[in-house]
Amino acid sequence: MMFEGFMVNAWEVASIVAVVAGVVGFFTVLRGAAFAAHSIPNGSFAGAAGASLVGLGTLFGLGVFAFAGALGIGLLGRRGRHDAVTALMLVMMLALGALFVSFSSEYAPEVYSLLFGEVLGISANAVLPTLLLGILCLLVVAILYRPLMLSSALPEVGEARGISAFAMELAFLGVLALATTMTVPVVGTLLIFSLMIGAPAAARSFTDRPAVAMALSVAFALAIVWFAIAASYETNWPVGFFVGTASAAAFVLGRVWAYARARMGRRPSARPSPS
Amino acid sequence: MSEAVLTVEGLGVRIAGRQVLDGVDFAIAPGEFTGLIGSNGAGKTTLFRAILGLQRPTSGRVLLGGRPRSRRGAGIGYVPQKFLLDPDLPLRGRDLVALGFDAGRLGPSTRLRRRRAAVEEALAAVDAEAFADTRVGRLSGGEQQRILIAHALISRPRLLLADEPLANLDLRSAQEVVSLLARVCREQGVAVLISAHEINPLLPVMDRIVYLAHGRAASGTSEEVIRADVLSRLYGHHVDVIDVHGRVLIVAGAGDDADLAGCEETVEHTEVIQ
Numbered sequence: 385m386m387f388e389g390f391m392v393n394a395w396e397v398a399s400i401v402a403v404v405a406g407v408v409g410f411f412t413v414l415r416g417a418a419f420a421a422h423s424i425p426n427g428s429f430a431g432a433a434g435a436s437l438v439g440l441g442t443l444f445g446l447g448v449f450a451f452a453g454a455l456g457i458g459l460l461g462r463r464g465r466h467d468a469v470t471a472l473m474l475v476m477m478l479a480l481g482a483l484f485v486s487f488s489s490e491y492a493p494e495v496y497s498l499l500f501g502e503v504l505g506i507s508a509n510a511v512l513p514t515l516l517l518g519i520l521c522l523l524v525v526a527i528l529y530r531p532l533m534l535s536s537a538l539p540e541v542g543e544a545r546g547i548s549a550f551a552m553e554l555a556f557l558g559v560l561a562l563a564t565t566m567t568v569p570v571v572g573t574l575l576i577f578s579l580m581i582g583a584p585a586a587a588r589s590f591t592d593r594p595a596v597a598m599a600l601s602v603a604f605a606l607a608i609v610w611f612a613i614a615a616s617y618e619t620n621w622p623v624g625f626f627v628g629t630a631s632a633a634a635f636v637l638g639r640v641w642a643y644a645r646a647r648m649g650r651r652p653s654a655r656p657s658p659s
Numbered sequence: 660m661s662e663a664v665l666t667v668e669g670l671g672v673r674i675a676g677r678q679v680l681d682g683v684d685f686a687i688a689p690g691e692f693t694g695l696i697g698s699n700g701a702g703k704t705t706l707f708r709a710i711l712g713l714q715r716p717t718s719g720r721v722l723l724g725g726r727p728r729s730r731r732g733a734g735i736g737y738v739p740q741k742f743l744l745d746p747d748l749p750l751r752g753r754d755l756v757a758l759g760f761d762a763g764r765l766g767p768s769t770r771l772r773r774r775r776a777a778v779e780e781a782l783a784a785v786d787a788e789a790f791a792d793t794r795v796g797r798l799s800g801g802e803q804q805r806i807l808i809a810h811a812l813i814s815r816p817r818l819l820l821a822d823e824p825l826a827n828l829d830l831r832s833a834q835e836v837v838s839l840l841a842r843v844c845r846e847q848g849v850a851v852l853i854s855a856h857e858i859n860p861l862l863p864v865m866d867r868i869v870y871l872a873h874g875r876a877a878s879g880t881s882e883e884v885i886r887a888d889v890l891s892r893l894y895g896h897h898v899d900v901i902d903v904h905g906r907v908l909i910v911a912g913a914g915d916d917a918d919l920a921g922c923e924e925t926v927e928h929t930e931v932i933q
Contacts, residue, residue, distance in 0.1 A: 414748065414749075416745075526766065526767060527765045527766050528765065529766075529767070530758065530761060530762045530763075530764060530765070530768070531762055531763060531764075531765070533758055533762070534758045534759075534762040537744065537748060537750060537755065537758070537795075538739070538742055538744075538755075538807075540737075540739040540742065541737060541738075541739060541742070541807070541810070541811075542762065543711075543713055544711045544713070544735065544737035544739075544820075545737070545762060545763055545814075546712075546763055547762065547763060587749070588747055588748075588749040589747075591749060592749055592750070592751050592792075592793070592794045593749065593751065593754065594749050594750055594754055596749075597749035
């Protein structure tokens with residue numbers, strides 16, 4: 385059955401991952417940091433490959449590379465635009481990954497699963513570390529919520545109030561690296577990216593309120609993941625296919641909604657706010 | 660002037676070998692409306708950055724309330740010149756104003772009720788209630804500016820800095836912003852320092868003027884500063900001040916036969932400085 389045995393682990397872990405992706409993704413989309421959210425998970429795969437080569441835990445290698453990538457993007461991209469620096473960090477880490485994989489004698493299925501995830505094959509002892517890292521991630525976001533929000537929307541105003549845009553950028557990339565480390569072993573680098581962008585990008589089409597948008601983002605991420613697991617279980621098609629297409633579908637749905645709303649000529653919060 | 664909100668003493672700033680500001684002196688009393696006037700590149704934004712603590716002075720100092728700044732940005736509200744608000748940003752005007760209440764603090768908000776009241780008050784102070792529930796990115800430039808002023812006011816600053824709020828506004832919108840800031844200055848008792856490259860829209864409301872040219876400043880009332888001798892000393896060459904029906908034209912070069920015809924529309928004409 386879909387809700388028995390090893391599948392219980394899959395539901396639990398995927399739900400934790402979805403909540404984290406919804407929250408972290410909210411700020412990723414807000415800050416226009418989708419490229420960093422693509423590069424850090426993809427680059428960190430190289431760390432896992434390297435760690436398995438020298439006999440260290442893949443989670444360790446993943447974490448080291450995720451944080452190194454975040455730090456590199458943050459420090460090198462300190463002035464001006466981020467994109468070239470982010471691309472170079474990604475390329476460099478992928479190059480290392482190619483090298484590490486070529487060194488390993490057999491084609492490591494573990495590394496392959498890092499790219500595409502192994503939601504249906506999650507073991508019980510993966511639940512606790514995922515939960516702890518997830519809580520840590522949410523805790524950091526809760527602490528930084530207000531300064532990060534202001535710095536993301538109006539960096540120069542934040543600076544004037546003593547909120548360093550650079551410090552906020554580093555902190556955000558750190559959270560992204562943390563989220564990467566905990567989510568990649570579960571859903572893979574490609575899927576965490578679609579989950580982190582699709583759900584929050586869709587959410588902001590439905591509401592003008594930041595707190596509601598974040599809650600919706602989490603709800604969409606959960607719905608996408610649950611649907612993907614169920615569909616994958618029933619069809620035997622890869623989870624990644626369903627996560628990716630459902631994320632894109634949610635985004636399109638949001639755009640259609642926003643368009644219809646604009647055509648109707650009313651803004652969603654045109655009613656007076658309760659105060 | 661120990662009770663001055665802001666005191667700038669012999670402020671000099673050198674950036675990449677260029678002396679951007681040189682011995683700038685002025686003080687602003689509580690509740691005063693001050694215009695910081697200067698053409699593009701005169702050092703207005705650098706002066707603002709130094710006041711906000713974002714630019715380290717190479718000489719001189721900036722005092723807030725007679726004391727060196729304790730922490731960055733404390734007691735100062737700031738409205739930047741250029742800001743870009745993403746139309747997809749899920750943030751209403753009132754949410755952005757609310758962020759001004761306690762954005763510097765960590766952790767979840769604990770004073771929600773007080774914050775809500777403060778948001779209403781700040782929105783009312785800038786007449787922004789009508790569009791406070793619309794996404795900030797969808798508002799017009801003038802409406803966004805009002806929201807940003809409310810955002811700055813909610814932290815109850817003693818000094819409000821507005822960097823070129825009149826740039827890119829038509830004459831009527833510019834007058835609206837000026838009268839709004841003048842009203843805020845009076846009603847909230849907050850000192851306002853506003854930078855502009857054109858002096859005329861501000862002439863009716865300024866208590867004090869800080870005129871910046873080539874990194875140096877002259878300050879006082881507009882009668883004290885907008886004079887041929889004072890401005891000639893500042894520019895380092897002769898300039899004339901011409902009064903045209905209450906509007907001021909500042910014209911460079913005595914023997915240049917400055918052609919004033921049609922210059923009322925083209926204030927940035929090379930020979931007409933203001």
